[in-house]
Amino acid sequence: xxxxxxxxxxxxxxxxxxxxxxxxxxxxxxxxxxxxxxxxxxxxxxxxxxxxxxxxxxxxxxxxxxxxxxxxxxxxxxxxxxxxxxxxxxxxxxxxxxxxxxxxxxxxxxxxxxxxxxxxxxxxxxxxxxxxxxxxxxxxxxxxxxxxxxxxxxxxxxxxxxxxxxxxxxxxxxxxxxxxxxxxxxxxxxxxxxxxxxxxxxxxxxxxxxxxxxxxxxxxxxxxxxxxxxxxxxxxxxxxxxxxxxxxxxxxxxxxxxxxxxxxxxxxxxxxxxxxxxxxxxxxxxxxxxxxxxxxxxxxxxxxxxxxxxxxxxxxxxxxxxxxxxxxxxxxxxxxxxxxxxxxxxxxxxxxxxxxxxxxxxxxxxxxxxxxxxxxxxxxxxxxxxxxxxxxxxxxxxxxxxxxxxxxxxxxxxxxxxxxxxxxxxxxxxxxxxxxxxxxxxxxxxxxxxxxxxxxxxxxxxxxxxxxxxxxxxxxxxxxxxxxxxxxxxxxxxxxxxxxxxxxxxxxxxxxxxxxxxxxxxxxxxxxxxxxxxxxxxxxxxxxxxxxxxxxxxxxxxxxxxxxxxxxxxxxxxxxxxxxxxxxxxxxxxxxxxxxxxxxxxxxxxxxxxxxxxxxxxxxxxxxxxxxxxxxxxxxxxxxxxxxxxxxxxxxxxxxxxxxxxxxxxxxxxxxxxxxxxxxxxxxxxxxxxxxxxxxxxxxxxxxxxxxxxxxxxxxxxxxxxxxxxxxxxxxxxxxxxxxxxxxxxxxxxxxxxxxxxxxxxxxxxxxxxxxxxxxxxxxxxxxxxxxxxxxxxxxxxxxxxxxxxxxxxxxxxxxxxxxxx
Numbered sequence: 001x002x003x004x005x006x007x008x009x010x011x012x013x014x015x016x017x018x019x020x021x022x023x024x025x026x027x028x029x030x031x032x033x034x035x036x037x038x039x040x041x042x043x044x045x046x047x048x049x050x051x052x053x054x055x056x057x058x059x060x061x062x063x064x065x066x067x068x069x070x071x072x073x074x075x076x077x078x079x080x081x082x083x084x085x086x087x088x089x090x091x092x093x094x095x096x097x098x099x100x101x102x103x104x105x106x107x108x109x110x111x112x113x114x115x116x117x118x119x120x121x122x123x124x125x126x127x128x129x130x131x132x133x134x135x136x137x138x139x140x141x142x143x144x145x146x147x148x149x150x151x152x153x154x155x156x157x158x159x160x161x162x163x164x165x166x167x168x169x170x171x172x173x174x175x176x177x178x179x180x181x182x183x184x185x186x187x188x189x190x191x192x193x194x195x196x197x198x199x200x201x202x203x204x205x206x207x208x209x210x211x212x213x214x215x216x217x218x219x220x221x222x223x224x225x226x227x228x229x230x231x232x233x234x235x236x237x238x239x240x241x242x243x244x245x246x247x248x249x250x251x252x253x254x255x256x257x258x259x260x261x262x263x264x265x266x267x268x269x270x271x272x273x274x275x276x277x278x279x280x281x282x283x284x285x286x287x288x289x290x291x292x293x294x295x296x297x298x299x300x301x302x303x304x305x306x307x308x309x310x311x312x313x314x315x316x317x318x319x320x321x322x323x324x325x326x327x328x329x330x331x332x333x334x335x336x337x338x339x340x341x342x343x344x345x346x347x348x349x350x351x352x353x354x355x356x357x358x359x360x361x362x363x364x365x366x367x368x369x370x371x372x373x374x375x376x377x378x379x380x381x382x383x384x385x386x387x388x389x390x391x392x393x394x395x396x397x398x399x400x401x402x403x404x405x406x407x408x409x410x411x412x413x414x415x416x417x418x419x420x421x422x423x424x425x426x427x428x429x430x431x432x433x434x435x436x437x438x439x440x441x442x443x444x445x446x447x448x449x450x451x452x453x454x455x456x457x458x459x460x461x462x463x464x465x466x467x468x469x470x471x472x473x474x475x476x477x478x479x480x481x482x483x484x485x486x487x488x489x490x491x492x493x494x495x496x497x498x499x500x501x502x503x504x505x506x507x508x509x510x511x512x513x514x515x516x517x518x519x520x521x522x523x524x525x526x527x528x529x530x531x532x533x534x535x536x537x538x539x540x541x542x543x544x545x546x547x548x549x550x551x552x553x554x555x556x557x558x559x560x561x562x563x564x565x566x567x568x569x570x571x572x573x574x575x576x577x578x579x580x581x582x583x584x585x586x587x588x589x590x591x592x593x594x595x596x597x598x599x600x601x602x603x604x605x606x607x608x609x610x611x612x613x614x615x616x617x618x619x620x621x622x623x624x625x626x627x628x629x630x631x632x633x634x635x636x637x638x639x640x641x642x643x644x645x646x647x648x649x650x651x652x653x654x655x656x657x658x659x660x661x662x663x664x665x666x667x668x669x670x671x672x673x674x675x676x677x678x679x680x681x682x683x684x685x686x687x688x689x690x691x692x693x694x695x696x697x698x699x700x701x702x703x704x705x706x707x708x709x710x711x712x713x714x715x716x717x718x719x720x721x722x723x724x725x726x727x728x729x730x731x732x733x734x735x736x737x738x739x740x741x742x743x744x745x746x747x748x749x750x751x752x753x754x755x756x757x758x759x760x761x762x763x764x765x766x767x768x769x770x771x772x773x774x775x776x777x778x779x780x781x782x783x784x785x786x787x788x789x790x791x792x793x794x795x796x797x798x799x800x801x802x803x804x805x806x807x808x809x810x811x812x813x814x815x816x817x818x819x820x821x822x
Contacts, residue, residue: 169237169265170222170237170242170265171219171220171241171242172196172219172220172221172222172242172265172266172267173193173196173197173265174193174196174217174219174267175191175192175193176192176193176194176195176196176267176268176269177191177192177193177194178190178191178192179191179192194268194287195267195268195285195287195288196265196266196267196268197224197263197264197265197266198263198264198266198268198271198274198285198287199261199262199263199285200261200262200263200264200276200279200281200283200284200285201228201259201260201261201262201281201282201283202259202260202262202276202279202280202281202300203257203258203259203260203279203280204257204258204260204278204279204280205254205255205256205257205258206251206252206253206254206278207225207250207251207252207262207276207277207278207279208249208250208251208252208275208277209223209249209250209251209252209262209264209275209276210248210249210250210273210274210275210276210296211223211244211247211248211249211264211266211271211273211274211275212246212247212271212272212273212294213246213247213266213270213271213272214246214270214272214291215246215270219266220241220242220244220245220246221242221244221246221264221265221266222235222236222237222242222244222264222265222266223235223236223244223250223252223262223263223264223265224236224237224262224263224265225252225260225261225262225263226260226261226263227258227259227260228258228259228260228261229258229259230258232258234252236250247273249275262276262279268287268288268289268290269289269290269291270291271289271291271292272291272292272293272294273292273293273294273295273296274289274292274294274295274296275294275296276296276297276300277296277297277298277299277300278298278299278300279300280300280301281297281300281301281302282300282301282302282303283302283306284306284311287311288310288311288312288313289311289312290312290313290314291314292312292314292315293312293314293315293316293317294315294316294317295308295312295315295317295318295319296319297318297319297320297323298319298320298321298322298323299321299322299323299375300322300323301323301324302320302323302325303323303324303325303327303328304325304327304328304329304330304335305320305325305328305330305335305336305338306338307338308338308339308340309338309339309340312340313340313342314340314342315339315340315342315343316342316343316344316345316365317343317344317345317346318339318343318345318346318347319347320347320348320351321347321348321349321350321351321370321375322349322350322351322375322376322379323351324351324381325348325351325352326351326352326353326354326381331352331354331356332351332352332354332356332358332383333356333357333358333359334356335352336348336358336360337362339363341362341363341364341365342365343363343365343366344365344366344367344368345366345367345368345369346360346363346366346368346369346370346371347368347369347370348370348371349370349371349372349373349374349375350372350373350374350375350376350379350380350381351375351381352381352383353381353382353383353384354383354384354385355383355384355385355386356386357386357387357388357391358371358386358389358390358391359390359391360390360391360392360393361391361392361393361412363392363393364393364395365395366392366393366395366396367395367396367397367398368396368397368398368399368400369390369392369396369398369399369400369401370398370400370401371390371400371401371404372400372401372402372403372404373402373403373404374402374403380403382403382404382405383404383405383406384405385405386404386405386406387406387407387408387433388406388408388409388410388433388435389401389404389406389408389409389410389413389424389427389429390410391410391412391435392410392412392413392416393412393416394412394415394416394417394418395416395418396412396413396416396418396419397416397418397419397420397421397449398420398421398422399413399416399419399421399422399423399424400421400422400423401423401424401427402423402424402425402426402427402456403425403426403427404427405427405428406427406428406429407427407428407429407430408429408430408431408432408433408440409424409429409431409432409433409443409460410432410433410435411432411433411434411435411436412435414432414443414444414445414446414469415446415469416446416447417446417447417448417449418447418449419445419447419449419450420447420449420450420451420452420479421451421452422445422450422452422453422454423452423454423455424454424455424458425454425455425456425457425458426456426457426458427457427458428457428458428459429443429455429458429459429460430458430459430460431443431460432444441469442460442461442463442464442499443460443461443463444463444464444467444468444469445463445465445468446468446469448478448479449479450465450479450480451479451480451481451482452481452482453465453480453482453483453484453485454482454484455484455485455486455488456484456486456487456488457486457487457488458485458488459488459489459490460488460490460499461490461499461500462485462490462499462500462501462502462505462517462522463483463485463505464504464505465480465483465505465506465509465512466504466505466506466507466508466509477508477509477510478509478510478511479511480509480511480512481511481512481513481514481535482512482513482514482516483506483512483514483515483516484514484516485516485517485520485522486516486517486518486519486520487518487519487520488519488520488521489520489521490520490521490522500520500521500522500523500545501522501523501524502517502522502523502524502529502546503524503525503528503529504529506529506530506533507531507532507533508532508533509533510534510535511535512533512535512536513535513536513537513538514536514537514538514540515530515533515536515538515539515540515541516538516539516540517540517541517544518540518541518542518543518544518565519542519543519544520543520544521544521545522541522544522545522546523544523545523546523547523570524546524547525546525547525548526546526547526548526549526550526554526566526571527548527549527550527551527553527554528554529546530554530555530558530561531553531554531555531556531557531558532556532557532558533557533558534557534558534559534560535560536558536560536561537560537561537562537563538561538562538563538565539561539563539564539565539566540563540565541565541566542565542566542567542568542612543567543568544568544570545568545570546566546568546570546571547570547571548571549571549572549573549581549582549583549584549585550583550584550585550599550601550624551585551599551601552585552587552599552600552601552603554585554601555601555602555604555605556604559604559605559606559607560605560607561605561607561608562605562607562608562609562610562631563609563610563612564608564610564611564612564613565610565612565613566612566613567612567613567614567615567616568615568616569616569618571583571613571616571618571619572616572618572619572620572641573618573620574618577620577621577641577643578592579592579593581620581621582599582620582621582622583599583619583620583621583642584598584599584601584621584622584623584624585599585600585601585624586598586599586621586622586624587599587600595622597625598622598623598624598625599621599622599624599625600624600625601624602624602625602626602628602629603625603628604628605628605629606628606629606630606631607631608629608631608632609629609631609632609633609634609654610632610633610634610635610636611632611634611635611636611637612634612636612637613636613637613640614636614637614638614639614640615638615639615640616639616640616641617639617640617641618641619640619641619642620640620641620642620643621641621642621643621644622642622643622644623642623644623646623647626649626651626652627651629652630651630652630653630654631654632649632652632654632655633654633655633656633657634655634656634657634658634659635655635657635658635659635660636657636659637659637660637663638659638660638661638662638663638681639661639662639663640662640663641663641664642660642663642664642665643663643664643665643666644665644666644667645665645666645667645668646660646665646667646669646670646682647670648670648671648672648673649670649672650673650674652676653674653676654676655676655677656676656677656678656679656698657678657679658677658679658680658681658682659679659681660681660682660685661681661682661683661684661685661703662683662684662685663684663685664685664686665682665685665686665687666685666686666687666688667687667688667689668687668688668689668690668692669682669687669689669691669692669704669707669709670692671692671693671694671695672694672695672696672699673694673695673696674695674696675696675697675698676696676698677696677698677699678696678698678699678700678701679699679700679701680694680696680699680701680702680703681701681703682703682704682707683703683704683705683706683707683726684705684706684707685706685707686707686708687704687707687708687709688707688708688709688710689709689710689711690709690710690711690712690714691704691709691711691713691714691727691732692714693714693715693718694714694716694718694719695718695719696718696719697718697719697720697721698721699719699721699722700721700722700723700724701722701723701724701725702716702719702722702724702725702726703724703725703726704726704727704730705726705727705728705729705730705750706728706729706730707729707730708730708731709727709730709731709732710730710731710732710733711732711733711734712732712733712734712735712736712760713727713732713734713735713739713751713760714739715736715738715739716739716740716743717738717739717741717742717743719743720742720743720744720745721745722743722745722746723745723746723747723748724746724747724748725740725743725746725748725749725750726748726750727750727751727754728750728751728752728753728754728783729752729753729754730753730754731754731755732751732754732755732756733754733755733756733757733760733789734756734757734759734760735756735760735763735764735767736763737763737766737767738767739763739764739767740764740767740768740771741766741767741770741771741774742771742774743771744771744774744775745775746771746780747779747780747781748780748781748782748783749764749768749780749781749782749783750783751764751782751783751784751787752783752784752785752786752787752820753785753786753787754786754787755787755788755789756784756787756789756794757789757790757794758789758794758798758799761784761787761794761799761821762799762802762805764782764784765782765799765805765808765809765812765819766804766805766808768780768782768808768812768817768819769808769811769812772811772812772815772817776815777815777816778815778816778817779816779817780812780816780817780818781817781818781819781820782812782817782818782819782820783818783820784819784820784821785820785821785822787822793822794821794822795821795822796809796821796822797822799821799822809821
């Protein structure tokens with residue numbers, strides 16, 4: 001198939017591989033354009049060229065119009081009703097219409113005010129409803145095998161079948177009914193089988209056909225699959241016994257898709273669960289399933305929700321995710337009333353696209369509702385309007401409504417006494433609306449069982465989780481475990497105050513272990529908002545409006561905290577540094593100048609492991625005391641206003657990453673001795689003095705560039721796993737042979753802009769040659785540009801005056817190393 005590139009103007013020709021080929025696809029040869037190249041420099045405009053050429057169409061506008069039209073047509077085709085869906089407009093038929101089967105309403109012109117219904121497939125105009133030729137008004141009509149009996153008696157003078165009876169094939173083909181037949185005045189009882197098998201028609205390649213049956217009679221079910229195009233047949237029966245159990249799945253696999261007929265052989269009155277996913281089913285068998293409680297019909301092709309009140313009167317769980325039910329002439333709320341009142345779980349993700357309000361209050365046992373727009377990672381079908389989220393009864397336990405256009409939460413959810421999990425992401429919910437009075441209030445929950453709250457992209461208040469409506473009642477103090485409220489702008493409350501303030505809203509929530517308010521306008525004094533939450537494990541509060549400094553009592557009653565993530569401009573103070581604004585609460589003696597002890601804000605957190613705090617120059621002062629945090633793994637604190645000295649973290653046996661770059665630390669770089677250290681980032685500070693020997697056997701990265709370091713670079717032979725070492729932009733002068741010769745995992749060594757002597761440079765090149773010979777590899781970079789020693793620039797010409805150095809340099813470059821000297 002030809003693939004023409006460069007024709008998609010909507011992509012601004014971004015799909016092209018060759019500009020010249022793209023022009024050819026448009027009917028233009030670049031050589032024809034060369035004679036007019038440069039005319040714009042002479043002042044000739046596009047409009048003037050069009051006038052000369054006689055063009056009367058703006059090609060860009062035409063292409064844009066075509067692109068927009070094709071996009072519109074694509075959307076129409078996507079949502080257009082197919083052959084399964086009734087047309088909702090009138091048709092005038094002057095001659096004839098032919099089809100396999102059409103149901104329609106028509107005007108009876110004998111009584112023009114009357115409308116009647118007809119079905120071409122069973123009317124006398126149907127070309128196949130009779131075997132008579134020609135068909136006349138008295139010709140017999142032949143029907144299929146289904147007969148609807150109203151009452152308990154059928155009278156016939158003659159009953160005849162056109163197809164031969166099929167011999168019983170499987171043990172699960174059992175009598176389901178006992179029929180009495182009066183034959184010539186004699187009553188006879190006949191066993192009959194109805195609804196076996198259940199027959200579905202679909203189009204698929206692979207299938208997972210699931211079931212659960214009541215097999216008290218020890219009879220197991222059988223699945224069969226038959227191709228409708230080539231009659232190939234598959235079954236879960238080995239000739240003696242079924243190969244699936246009473247609660248099992250038949251995993252059917254094939255090499256390519258076919259139209260297929262699926263049959264399930266079992267007594268319909270004993271089927272409890274059926275799962276038929278991704279099969280392109282359009283209809284369900286016309287068989288009642290009185291014991292069915294779980295029906296999984298994910299990703300089929302139902303255009304209208306079947307009437308499950310009749311099909312499965314005891315149904316409890318339904319999953320219709322991915323079925324485009326928006327094609328029906330009935331709106332979502334009308335279709336959703338077709339479920340039996342026994343429903344406990346309803347999942348309709350990506351099924352509807354209309355603006356009706358959803359009212360599910362007739363389902364008094366409904367515990368779980370999933371009503372999301374996304375039915376796959378990239379597939380969504382969204383309601384087009386509506387204000388209030390679906391209404392439910394107070395039996396609701398799990399409420400999951402996401403990516404829909406609702407801006408108000410139904411009070412039926414807020415007032416549900418047993419609500420456990422709620423997810424209302426990407427709805428832009430701003431308040432609760434009372435279902436009876438339409439009054440709006442801040443979000444609240446009266447449930448004393450609430451465990452999990454998830455709200456993404458909703459601009460409602462920070463919910464007071466330790467109390468119910470209006471701050472009264474008993475709230476979910478003893479059950480709440482997770483509070484997620486992210487990417488939001490909590491506003492001042494419509495009826496209460498301080499909608500964004502977190503202060504006091506989680507106090508004494510005794511099981512709360514995770515608070516996430518990432519990227520919100522959540523506010524409050526950080527010294528107060530996280531106290532007395534005894535099980536709190538993780539706080540994610542980056543990019544918020546939380547303000548203030550920490551103190552020794554900031555986490556009183558919250559001693560199990562393991563992870564604290566902070567970032568943003570509201571923390572700390574913009575004032576000049578003094579004893580009152582050290583962010584971590586450093587304590588001073590009475591003279592306010594002598595440090596008594598570093599901040600004790602984390603001293604009681606014996607499980608503390610991760611501290612993220614960055615991108616805020618207003619966070620000032622000394623590092624806190626980490627000596628009590630024996631479980632500490634990572635401190636990530638770059639781009640702050642921190643100062644003072646840094647210790648060697650010897651009291652933290654598990655710490656692996658120390659990120660203190662881009663601050664104002666002074667003093668010496670510590671020596672890190674221990675297997676726990678992996679990543680050490682100290683660049684862009686004000687460290688001075690010499691670098692001590694590092695003895696961390698697992699150190700991968702050692703960054704000390706852009707400081708005031710001097711003296712000789714120490715040996716890193718005790719860091720065999722070193723990969724990246726940056727010493728550039730300091731005042732280092734020397735390096736002994738053997739400092740890097742054994743670091744055979746080295747990928748980059750940055751030494752530029754120092755004061756390395758000629759001998760030091762030659763020693764480093766010798767080390768690199770020994771390093772390569774110990775582990776031959778390419779792709780290593782060694783940068784020694786910009787060296788000045790005793791006022792003389794160290795050039796490569798000067799360096800390679802030594803023949804050994806010259807040979808080593810040639811060896812490295814030949815092996816694919818980048819070694820920069822001048």
